[in-house]
Amino acid sequence: MSKGDRAVARERIIESMEQSAEVYGLSRSAGRIYGVLYFSENPLSIPDLVEETGYAKSTISNVTRTLTRIGLIHRRSSEGGGRRVHYSAEREIWFILQDVFQQYIKREIQTTLRTIQRAQAQLPDDSETEVERIEELRETYEDFQEIVTLASNFTAAELREALESYDR
Amino acid sequence: MSKGDRAVARERIIESMEQSAEVYGLSRSAGRIYGVLYFSENPLSIPDLVEETGYAKSTISNVTRTLTRIGLIHRRSSEGGGRRVHYSAEREIWFILQDVFQQYIKREIQTTLRTIQRAQAQLPDDSETEVERIEELRETYEDFQEIVTLASNFTAAELREALESYDR
DNA sequence: CAGTTTGTTCGGTACACTCCGAACAAGCGA
DNA sequence: TCGCTTGTTCGGAGTGTACCGAACAAACTG
Numbered sequence: 001m002s003k004g005d006r007a008v009a010r011e012r013i014i015e016s017m018e019q020s021a022e023v024y025g026l027s028r029s030a031g032r033i034y035g036v037l038y039f040s041e042n043p044l045s046i047p048d049l050v051e052e053t054g055y056a057k058s059t060i061s062n063v064t065r066t067l068t069r070i071g072l073i074h075r076r077s078s079e080g081g082g083r084r085v086h087y088s089a090e091r092e093i094w095f096i097l098q099d100v101f102q103q104y105i106k107r108e109i110q111t112t113l114r115t116i117q118r119a120q121a122q123l124p125d126d127s128e129t130e131v132e133r134i135e136e137l138r139e140t141y142e143d144f145q146e147i148v149t150l151a152s153n154f155t156a157a158e159l160r161e162a163l164e165s166y167d168r
Numbered sequence: 169m170s171k172g173d174r175a176v177a178r179e180r181i182i183e184s185m186e187q188s189a190e191v192y193g194l195s196r197s198a199g200r201i202y203g204v205l206y207f208s209e210n211p212l213s214i215p216d217l218v219e220e221t222g223y224a225k226s227t228i229s230n231v232t233r234t235l236t237r238i239g240l241i242h243r244r245s246s247e248g249g250g251r252r253v254h255y256s257a258e259r260e261i262w263f264i265l266q267d268v269f270q271q272y273i274k275r276e277i278q279t280t281l282r283t284i285q286r287a288q289a290q291l292p293d294d295s296e297t298e299v300e301r302i303e304e305l306r307e308t309y310e311d312f313q314e315i316v317t318l319a320s321n322f323t324a325a326e327l328r329e330a331l332e333s334y335d336r
Numbered sequence: 337c338a339g340t341t342t343g344t345t346c347g348g349t350a351c352a353c354t355c356c357g358a359a360c361a362a363g364c365g366a
Numbered sequence: 367t368c369g370c371t372t373g374t375t376c377g378g379a380g381t382g383t384a385c386c387g388a389a390c391a392a393a394c395t396g
Binding site: 005006008009010012013016019020023025038039041091093094104108111112115116118119120122123128129130131133134136137140143144146147150151154156157158159160161162163164165166 | 173174176177178180181184187188191193206207209259261262272276279280283284286287288290291296297298299301302304305308311312314315318319322324325326327328329330331332333334
């Protein structure tokens with residue numbers, strides 16, 4: 001196997017990560033930066049990433065901040081205590097998804113549920129259509145909340161096991 | 169309870185749907201149109217929706233097409249066999265989510281997995297870093313695929329039950 | 337048949353987002 | 367102290383997207 005073959009395989013997968021990034025609401029640059037870090041043996045600095053990706057320094061700076069906030073990559077101050085900062089990829093993708101569940105989906109569900117509950121509190125029982133519809137919504141969202149809460153506390157293996165072993 | 173109170177509650181929830189729409193990659197108009205249909209007693213035509221939402225006719229036409237394609241709303245030709253078309257909301261939100269899982273997430277996972285497998289097929293076994301990383305990725309995505317496949321065949325109640333009854 | 341209503345398509349505008357380069361701040365070594 | 371390197375911030379160019387209004391096609395109504 002030549003070095004070139006490995007490079008080609010790596011490049012294909014990084015391109016696939018660029019595409020996935022877009023699907024999940026991130027920019028293509030975010031996908032590439034994550035990909036480069038994913039395959040890198042050592043943590044990389046911003047100048048390293050400029051070299052590897054071809055993006056401008058400012059782009060790397062901005063994207064690494066958002067990726068760090070989301071938890072897709074980790075920021076480490078250099079060992080020497082210097083100013084230089086290094087980034088490494090979080091390779092346990094399940095951790096990332098758990099964070100997405102916890103921070104975004106769960107939050108989104110909770111916000112909606114609270115809106116529904118507040119709206120409901122102002123409306124006495126009544127057979128009007130709006131009231132029925134709102135009650136329907138509340139029940140649905142309570143189910144979702146429970147499912148997401150449970151799922152986000154499992155590991156991927158546990159989740160898989162739970163689903164595989166469940167007998168209807 | 170005054171008619172006004174119900175209108176206010178309805179409006180709040182529709183605003184919440186507008187926001188959710190953005191989170192899931194749709195436009196705000198899509199959220200509002202879905203919301204209006206969700207609360208409507210009868211299916212509504214495009215002119216009805218123009219009246220209710222204030223959006224231009226062309227916007228309603230375009231958005232209803234995408235919402236129909238996704239399965240969030242249903243399109244019904246008028247009973248009289250006329251040209252007039254009516255839309256109604258799919259209120260079983262779990263069906264919608266199952267579709268999202270099936271069509272988008274599962275597809276996205278499959279595409280990625282195929283890329284990984286093709287890349288792997290070209291690389292003989294070897295202890296190089298890229299090869300290890302690619303193997304790691306493949307295992308992770310195979311787990312995801314299994315989880316999504318199983319989950320998308322459950323009803324919301326079954327899924328909740330499966331997670332609640334699983335004993336580690 | 338003409339006039340009206342309904343729905344789609346097309347071009348254009350406004351706005352947000354991505355990325356770049358330049359300017360700047362902050363620490364390093366001489 | 368003065369360069370040199372690293373990282374952040376800011377303004378702007380290019381691009382895609384949401385929405386609008388106008389023009390058009392198709393069916394009903396008198």
